[in-house]
Amino acid sequence: MAVARPIRMLGAASIILCLFIVFQMNKGPSFVSLGGSSMRDPLLDPTGEPDGPLWRATDNDYSPDSKDSARTNAALISLVRNEELDELIPTMRDLERTWNSKFNYPWIFFNDKPFTEEFKKRTKAETKAKCQYELVPKEHWDVPDWINMDLFRESAAILEEKNIQYSDKVSYRQMCRWNSGMFYKHPALKDYRYYWRVEPKVQYFCDVDYDVFRYMQDNNITYGFTINLFDAPESIPNLWPTTEEFLAANPSYLHENNMMDWLTDAKLRPDHTRDANGYSTCHFWSNFEIGDMEFFRGDQYEAYFEHLDRAGGFFYERWGDAPVHSIGLGLFADAAKVHWFRDIGYNHIPYFNCPNSPKCSGCTPGKFYAGEPFLAKEDCRPNYFKYVGTH
Numbered sequence: 001m002a003v004a005r006p007i008r009m010l011g012a013a014s015i016i017l018c019l020f021i022v023f024q025m026n027k028g029p030s031f032v033s034l035g036g037s038s039m040r041d042p043l044l045d046p047t048g049e050p051d052g053p054l055w056r057a058t059d060n061d062y063s064p065d066s067k068d069s070a071r072t073n074a075a076l077i078s079l080v081r082n083e084e085l086d087e088l089i090p091t092m093r094d095l096e097r098t099w100n101s102k103f104n105y106p107w108i109f110f111n112d113k114p115f116t117e118e119f120k121k122r123t124k125a126e127t128k129a130k131c132q133y134e135l136v137p138k139e140h141w142d143v144p145d146w147i148n149m150d151l152f153r154e155s156a157a158i159l160e161e162k163n164i165q166y167s168d169k170v171s172y173r174q175m176c177r178w179n180s181g182m183f184y185k186h187p188a189l190k191d192y193r194y195y196w197r198v199e200p201k202v203q204y205f206c207d208v209d210y211d212v213f214r215y216m217q218d219n220n221i222t223y224g225f226t227i228n229l230f231d232a233p234e235s236i237p238n239l240w241p242t243t244e245e246f247l248a249a250n251p252s253y254l255h256e257n258n259m260m261d262w263l264t265d266a267k268l269r270p271d272h273t274r275d276a277n278g279y280s281t282c283h284f285w286s287n288f289e290i291g292d293m294e295f296f297r298g299d300q301y302e303a304y305f306e307h308l309d310r311a312g313g314f315f316y317e318r319w320g321d322a323p324v325h326s327i328g329l330g331l332f333a334d335a336a337k338v339h340w341f342r343d344i345g346y347n348h349i350p351y352f353n354c355p356n357s358p359k360c361s362g363c364t365p366g367k368f369y370a371g372e373p374f375l376a377k378e379d380c381r382p383n384y385f386k387y388v389g390t391h
């Protein structure tokens, strides 16, 4: 039976369209088109170690008790509660297996309450490296005396109505404030320069075979991250206006190679930037960070934290250490000295950094979140890559 030519053409076009759709669906995850930005996830491409000379445990002395080991002055640090021990142990195990069992950097645990003997015993059993247990000084943890607790309660009720998590928890605010501007002042860290922050419940997926801290030092890197996200504008409406006040009073603090465009982009999520009064809300997710404490101890960041602390937003709003660190870095650090550790496979519920590498197992390359599809739009990497780069 003869089929009319136009019908044959239509049939062929439908087949081609179907094949194209199937191909697109099987291509694997990539950035969804957001605010006109459509970009393939670089984590889908093969990922290796960073360029340049790297320090390895096979060529250097990294034994745990060595007096002149190749370790630089750095530590793994974790603010954690006794009750989180069961969630911390698998995280320690992951990081020891993938990295620290080769390099044996010390672990320093911080707590606002004394650690239990069980906590000490079980954490020590997970590593050959030294473990230290430190109390946070009261003056670093207590709510500052200029905070009006009636006002705090009123603002917490408003945040609660907006469904902001942990709105009424004073301890959550104390934790955010400590991580923002206190941790690097702890006497136990006085002689340390680099830190790697570790939280209970997080996972590490990839073998890392070089000394990450030496890499930071050799390349003079200020800060390393894995995940780049948007924040909830309702938790930080006055953070940017308060930051602008500080900048107006201290214009010379702004680094000439800053990340202002990433901090103030209004194209990708215009509503976020509007509701956060000019801040895109993009930030480095600070449950993972590898950083140089000299930056945080420097005049610019210290004066900035002081200004924010006096303004009271850690309590009257719910300023997190992630946006505070990120704005500080975005304004006062050299953007070229901030590094994306794309090779460190990482998860803190619900987001992932999962590279395409034979060194990784247990995560899906390029998969950014686990859960509801709306989580995809929390990814701020398209903006970071656009304005700052993929280094």
Ligand SMILES: Nc1nc2c(ncn2[C@@H]2O[C@H](COP(=O)(O)OP(=O)(O)OP(=O)(O)O)[C@@H](O)[C@H]2O)c(=O)[nH]1
Pocket: 078, 079, 080, 081, 082, 084, 110, 111, 112, 113, 171, 172, 175, 198, 199, 200, 287
């Ligand atoms: N010692 C101590 N540690 C705390 C306290 N509050 C939070 N932390 C720690 O601070 C880190 C961040 O707290 P989380 O409760 O995980 O906050 P979050 O990551 O914003 O929230 P989740 O999404 O629920 O993980 C974790 O390492 C906690 O163990 C506290 O009151 N005391």
Ligand SMILES: [Mg+2]
Pocket: 199, 287, 348
């Ligand atoms: Mg957490």
